[in-house]
Each structure stands twice: as C-alpha cells, then as structure tokens.
Amino acid sequence: MSDTHPSSLRPGGPSPSNTPRPESQTIPHSENMQGRQQFSAYGANQEQQPGQQMPGDNYGRRIPQSMYGGQGPDFNVETPGGSAGNNAFVDGPRSRSSTIGQSYPITVEQSPPAMPSMQPLFAQHSGPGLQSMAGASSGSRPASQHGQPGRSQAMNPSVLQPNFQPGSNTRPGTASGAQSASKSPFTTPITSPPRSRPSQILLINPTSNVALTNTMLGSLRPILPPQLEVVGYTAHYPAPTATETTVDQALSTELVLRDLAKYATNNGETVQNFDALLVASFSQHPLIYALRESYDVPVIGILEGSLYVSRMLGARFGIIATTNRHKVQTDDAVHMSGLEHYYAGCESVHMSPMEILASASVNQSGALPEEVTKRVAHAARILVSRGADTLIMGSESMSSLEVIRAAKDAIREEDGRRTVNVVDCVEAGVMCLNALVGMGVPTSKKGVYRGERDGRRARGQNWL
Structure with a gap:
C-alpha cells in the first residue's frame, strides 16, 4: 500500500492508512482551503501534501468548544497571560482563531487527550452582578421580580457568589426610590384649533306655531356649548299648528320643502350655509328623509x-x-x-x-x-x-x-x-348633530339618499 494518503479525505472520518502512528509528527497547514474548512481528528484544518504521512486514529470527531478550557472566542495562548497548558492538544503556541493562511507546525499527540474538568453552570439571570460573574450577555431573558404565583423566581446570586452585594432598588414606591415622582399615565390636554366661524344648526319647526319654536330655543340656551349656534325656523301658513296625524306630517313636509328651497345654496348642498338640519318633531316625520335626499349636510329628527x-x-x-x-x-x-x-x-x-x-x-x-x-x-x-x-x-x-x-x-x-x-x-338632537358636524361627515349619497333633483328635472318636473 502507498505510504501516503489520498488527497480527498472525508472530514472527521478515520484514516484509511495502515501506516503505524509515529510518536510525534508535525504537519504543515495548507494555504489553499478553497473557501471550505475541514476538521481533522484533533480540530486543525489540514490537507495532506505529497510525501507526507497522516497518522491513523479512531478519534475522528469534532472537538467541542468546552474542551479548550472554557475560554472566550478571543483567547490566544500567545497573548500575555495565556498558557499553552490550557489546551490539551497543543504543546506550542497556538490560537483558537481561524488557521486559514497560517503555516505554523501543529504537533499531533499519539494518545487521545484527557477531557478537562467540567465547568460549573451559571443561571442565566439579568440581575445585577450575575452577568459579570457568569459572563452572561445582556440579552438574557429577565426573570419575574414581582413574586406572582406561577412565575419563575430569580435565583439568589449570593448562593453562587458569597460576597455578592445587590444594587440599590430605585423603582418608584420603594424605600430607596420613594423620592422619585411616579410618571403620570395622563397626557397633557389638547384643545381644538380656533375656527373661522361657529357651527350653525337650523332647528326646523314644521308647524306654524311660533310659541313652540321660542320654547325650544329657550330650553337650549343654557346648555349650548361654545362655538355652536342654533337658529330657529317656523313653517309659514297654511302649515298645520301641530303634527299629530299623518295628514299633518304630509302637509307640513310639502310646505317646508318649498320654502327652504328658496334659501338653498347654489350648489344645492345645504340651506343658507347651515352645517346641519334638525327636524323638531317627535315622530318619523317624512320631512327628515326628504331633506336627506335634497341636501348633503347631516339631517336627523329629535326622536x-x-x-x-x-x-x-x-x-x-x-x-x-x-x-x-x-x-x-x-x-x-x-x-x-x-x-x-x-x-x-x-x-x-x-x-x-x-x-x-x-x-x-x-x-x-x-x-x-x-x-x-x-x-x-x-x-x-x-x-x-x-x-x-x-x-x-x-x-x-x-x-x-x-x-x-x-x-x-x-x-x-x-x-x-x-x-x-x-x-x-330637543337637546339630545342638537348634541348629536353637533357631534356629526365636528366629525365632518355628510349624508351618504350612494343609496337611498342619492340626490333626486336631476332625476326629477329629467322627467320635466321643475316644481321645486
């Protein structure tokens, strides 16, 4: 059999060579790894060169990190304070960092290394002093500090470190943090920007009773909010004096519609620039639905x-x-x-x-x-x-x-x-309309309340 190994070896696999292992042999590291690291039985990146011998062994597995002595990723025996004795696999100076591009000799031992002693496991805890003791990162998951049942409690660091001194607790409500004012859950108040003019609501009395209009306006005066004006409207004669029956409601609807059309804006959106219309009749007055078809502003009844x-x-x-x-x-x-x-x-x-x-x-x-x-x-x-x-x-x-x-x-x-x-x-109707005006929402014109003016004029009915 040839004295040399073939150039392609399976990473971590046993050596096919039957050559007896020497007591100690140095193997130079290859400078061309083609972007891929292959780990030998002793953790070094190696590739056989012609004329060299690779010792056969039965320990072809990856070496865990813990076998390097528990040092950090930047540990180097060549730096001050380092020692080659911390690594069971190296007799001379060697670094744990990548060996690509390096050509120092690596000594291969004859016998498998001895496992280092087990290091104690530290609890992953975000409390003060424990990170510096166990080397835990700041991103560890914090444990519950409220002592609620069913939640994990924080480990007492003094068990792991007898001389541990906990830091001061500065949370509001504690003895050390009592002087610090607690943060209020309320924000600073906000106010509405100034308006160019107050909102105006037209209160429509579909009867010809002026005393009724004055009574409703008198009851509204004490409760009206700022930036809101209510203007009363009373239907003219021959409007009925009350809307108790269906006939009264039908007659008043026709008379009020004709009268308000005289004061409609040029675009037909509202009556005399009013922001909303209120029908002051505690019933399902047909005037409510007729006004919604004719104008875009919000229209509701007091019912x-x-x-x-x-x-x-x-x-x-x-x-x-x-x-x-x-x-x-x-x-x-x-x-x-x-x-x-x-x-x-x-x-x-x-x-x-x-x-x-x-x-x-x-x-x-x-x-x-x-x-x-x-x-x-x-x-x-x-x-x-x-x-x-x-x-x-x-x-x-x-x-x-x-x-x-x-x-x-x-x-x-x-x-x-x-x-x-x-x-x-009446008060409830005014306040509801005031909210709708503040929201800036008009009457929907997609369905039932779609404008009726164009269709009526197409039929030649220009009576309104």
Whole structure:
C-alpha cells in the first residue's frame, strides 16, 4: 500500500492508512482551503501534501468548544497571560482563531487527550452582578421580580457568589426610590384649533306655531356649548299648528320643502350655509328623509337623536308621550329603529301638544298647573316601575324646563338622589348633530339618499 494518503479525505472520518502512528509528527497547514474548512481528528484544518504521512486514529470527531478550557472566542495562548497548558492538544503556541493562511507546525499527540474538568453552570439571570460573574450577555431573558404565583423566581446570586452585594432598588414606591415622582399615565390636554366661524344648526319647526319654536330655543340656551349656534325656523301658513296625524306630517313636509328651497345654496348642498338640519318633531316625520335626499349636510329628527342618546346612558329607556295616538306611533317608531329590546314602554299623559304648551305658558310664576304635574309624574313612575332607567320627554312641547323638572322630581329617591336620567329630546338632537358636524361627515349619497333633483328635472318636473 502507498505510504501516503489520498488527497480527498472525508472530514472527521478515520484514516484509511495502515501506516503505524509515529510518536510525534508535525504537519504543515495548507494555504489553499478553497473557501471550505475541514476538521481533522484533533480540530486543525489540514490537507495532506505529497510525501507526507497522516497518522491513523479512531478519534475522528469534532472537538467541542468546552474542551479548550472554557475560554472566550478571543483567547490566544500567545497573548500575555495565556498558557499553552490550557489546551490539551497543543504543546506550542497556538490560537483558537481561524488557521486559514497560517503555516505554523501543529504537533499531533499519539494518545487521545484527557477531557478537562467540567465547568460549573451559571443561571442565566439579568440581575445585577450575575452577568459579570457568569459572563452572561445582556440579552438574557429577565426573570419575574414581582413574586406572582406561577412565575419563575430569580435565583439568589449570593448562593453562587458569597460576597455578592445587590444594587440599590430605585423603582418608584420603594424605600430607596420613594423620592422619585411616579410618571403620570395622563397626557397633557389638547384643545381644538380656533375656527373661522361657529357651527350653525337650523332647528326646523314644521308647524306654524311660533310659541313652540321660542320654547325650544329657550330650553337650549343654557346648555349650548361654545362655538355652536342654533337658529330657529317656523313653517309659514297654511302649515298645520301641530303634527299629530299623518295628514299633518304630509302637509307640513310639502310646505317646508318649498320654502327652504328658496334659501338653498347654489350648489344645492345645504340651506343658507347651515352645517346641519334638525327636524323638531317627535315622530318619523317624512320631512327628515326628504331633506336627506335634497341636501348633503347631516339631517336627523329629535326622536332618533333621543333614542340613541338614551341607549348609551342606560340599559332600558321609557318614553312619555302626549296622546294615545302618539303612543302607538312611538311604539312603531321604536320597533322600526331596532331598539325594541331596550324599550321599557311608553306612557301618555292624555294631553295634546297644544294643551301642554298652553298650560306651561299660562301660569306667570313659571310653575305648571297641578293637573299637568300629576300626569307627568304618574307616567314617569309607571315607566320606572317597569325597569326604565332613562326617561325620554317624548314631545317637542315637553321641552320646557317646567315639564322636565316635574318628571325629575317624580322619580327622585327618598334620600334625595336621582338615579334615573331624564332626556330632553330637543337637546339630545342638537348634541348629536353637533357631534356629526365636528366629525365632518355628510349624508351618504350612494343609496337611498342619492340626490333626486336631476332625476326629477329629467322627467320635466321643475316644481321645486
């Protein structure tokens, strides 16, 4: 058999040579590795040269890093403080770094090396002093310091290092960090930028009753926020004095639409530059839907505005209506709005809107007649007994402060507390519109409320 090895040896495999191993033999390192490292039985990158002999052995495996004495990756016996005795495989100066391009001699021992003694394992802990002791990196996962059940507790470093001195705890709330102020979870307040003009809402009274318009504006004056103006509008004669029936609602819709069209802007988006339109009728008035088709600004009625507000304030709401007809109309409106699950019912005071409005203005002292107070109080108590925690004054004629006070006093607790809310329908409608104006969202024109003007004019109907 040849005295030399073939040039291709499997990395880490046994030598096919039958040549007896000498006591000690030096092998120069090859300078051409072609970008690939091959590890021999003793961890050196080697390649046989012609005329050289490779000792056969049965220890062809990769050498673990721990067999180099537990030193760091930059350890070098040639540097000051290093010692060749720390490496069981090297008699002369040698470095653990890459040997590509080096040509120093490597001594191969005859017998397998002795395993070094096992090094103690240190816990991976991010506490103070433990990183310097065990050489752990700063990226180790921190252990829980709160002592909660089910979480791993931090190892006491004094067990591993008797002279360990823990650092001071400067967390807020501790003895050492008590003087440091805790960080507030609240940010600094923000304010809205100044507006060029206040928001303007047009309150539309579809009846010809001017006293009703003044009553609603008087109740709104104390609660209007800054940068908000409400302008009242009263329908002209021959508009009905009340919208109690379907005929009243149909007649008032046609008259108001014709009148407001005179004040529409050139682009047809709104009426006289108003930001929103409020229909002051506690019913599903057809004027609401007609205005949404004609204009782009938000349009709502006081019925739906009060329903949404009451739904957000309590779990069940009840409505105080005027007449029995109005009670049936209100029940149907709540059912169509999809809020019947949160509806505690409706109770009427058996008085028309004109009678309630007249009774509130007759007494100069500002107090309601005793008969009106009793009826309002009786309806409020019945609704509360049914589970209502929010009451809605179900008519624009009940928007006066006297009627609202009568309902609040009736449901007051014996200790003076008032646990049930009373919602003014006109006030709720104004506040809902103010929120929509602030959001800057118009009426959607993709579906049902798409503009009707072009289609009507295409049919030759230019009456509006």
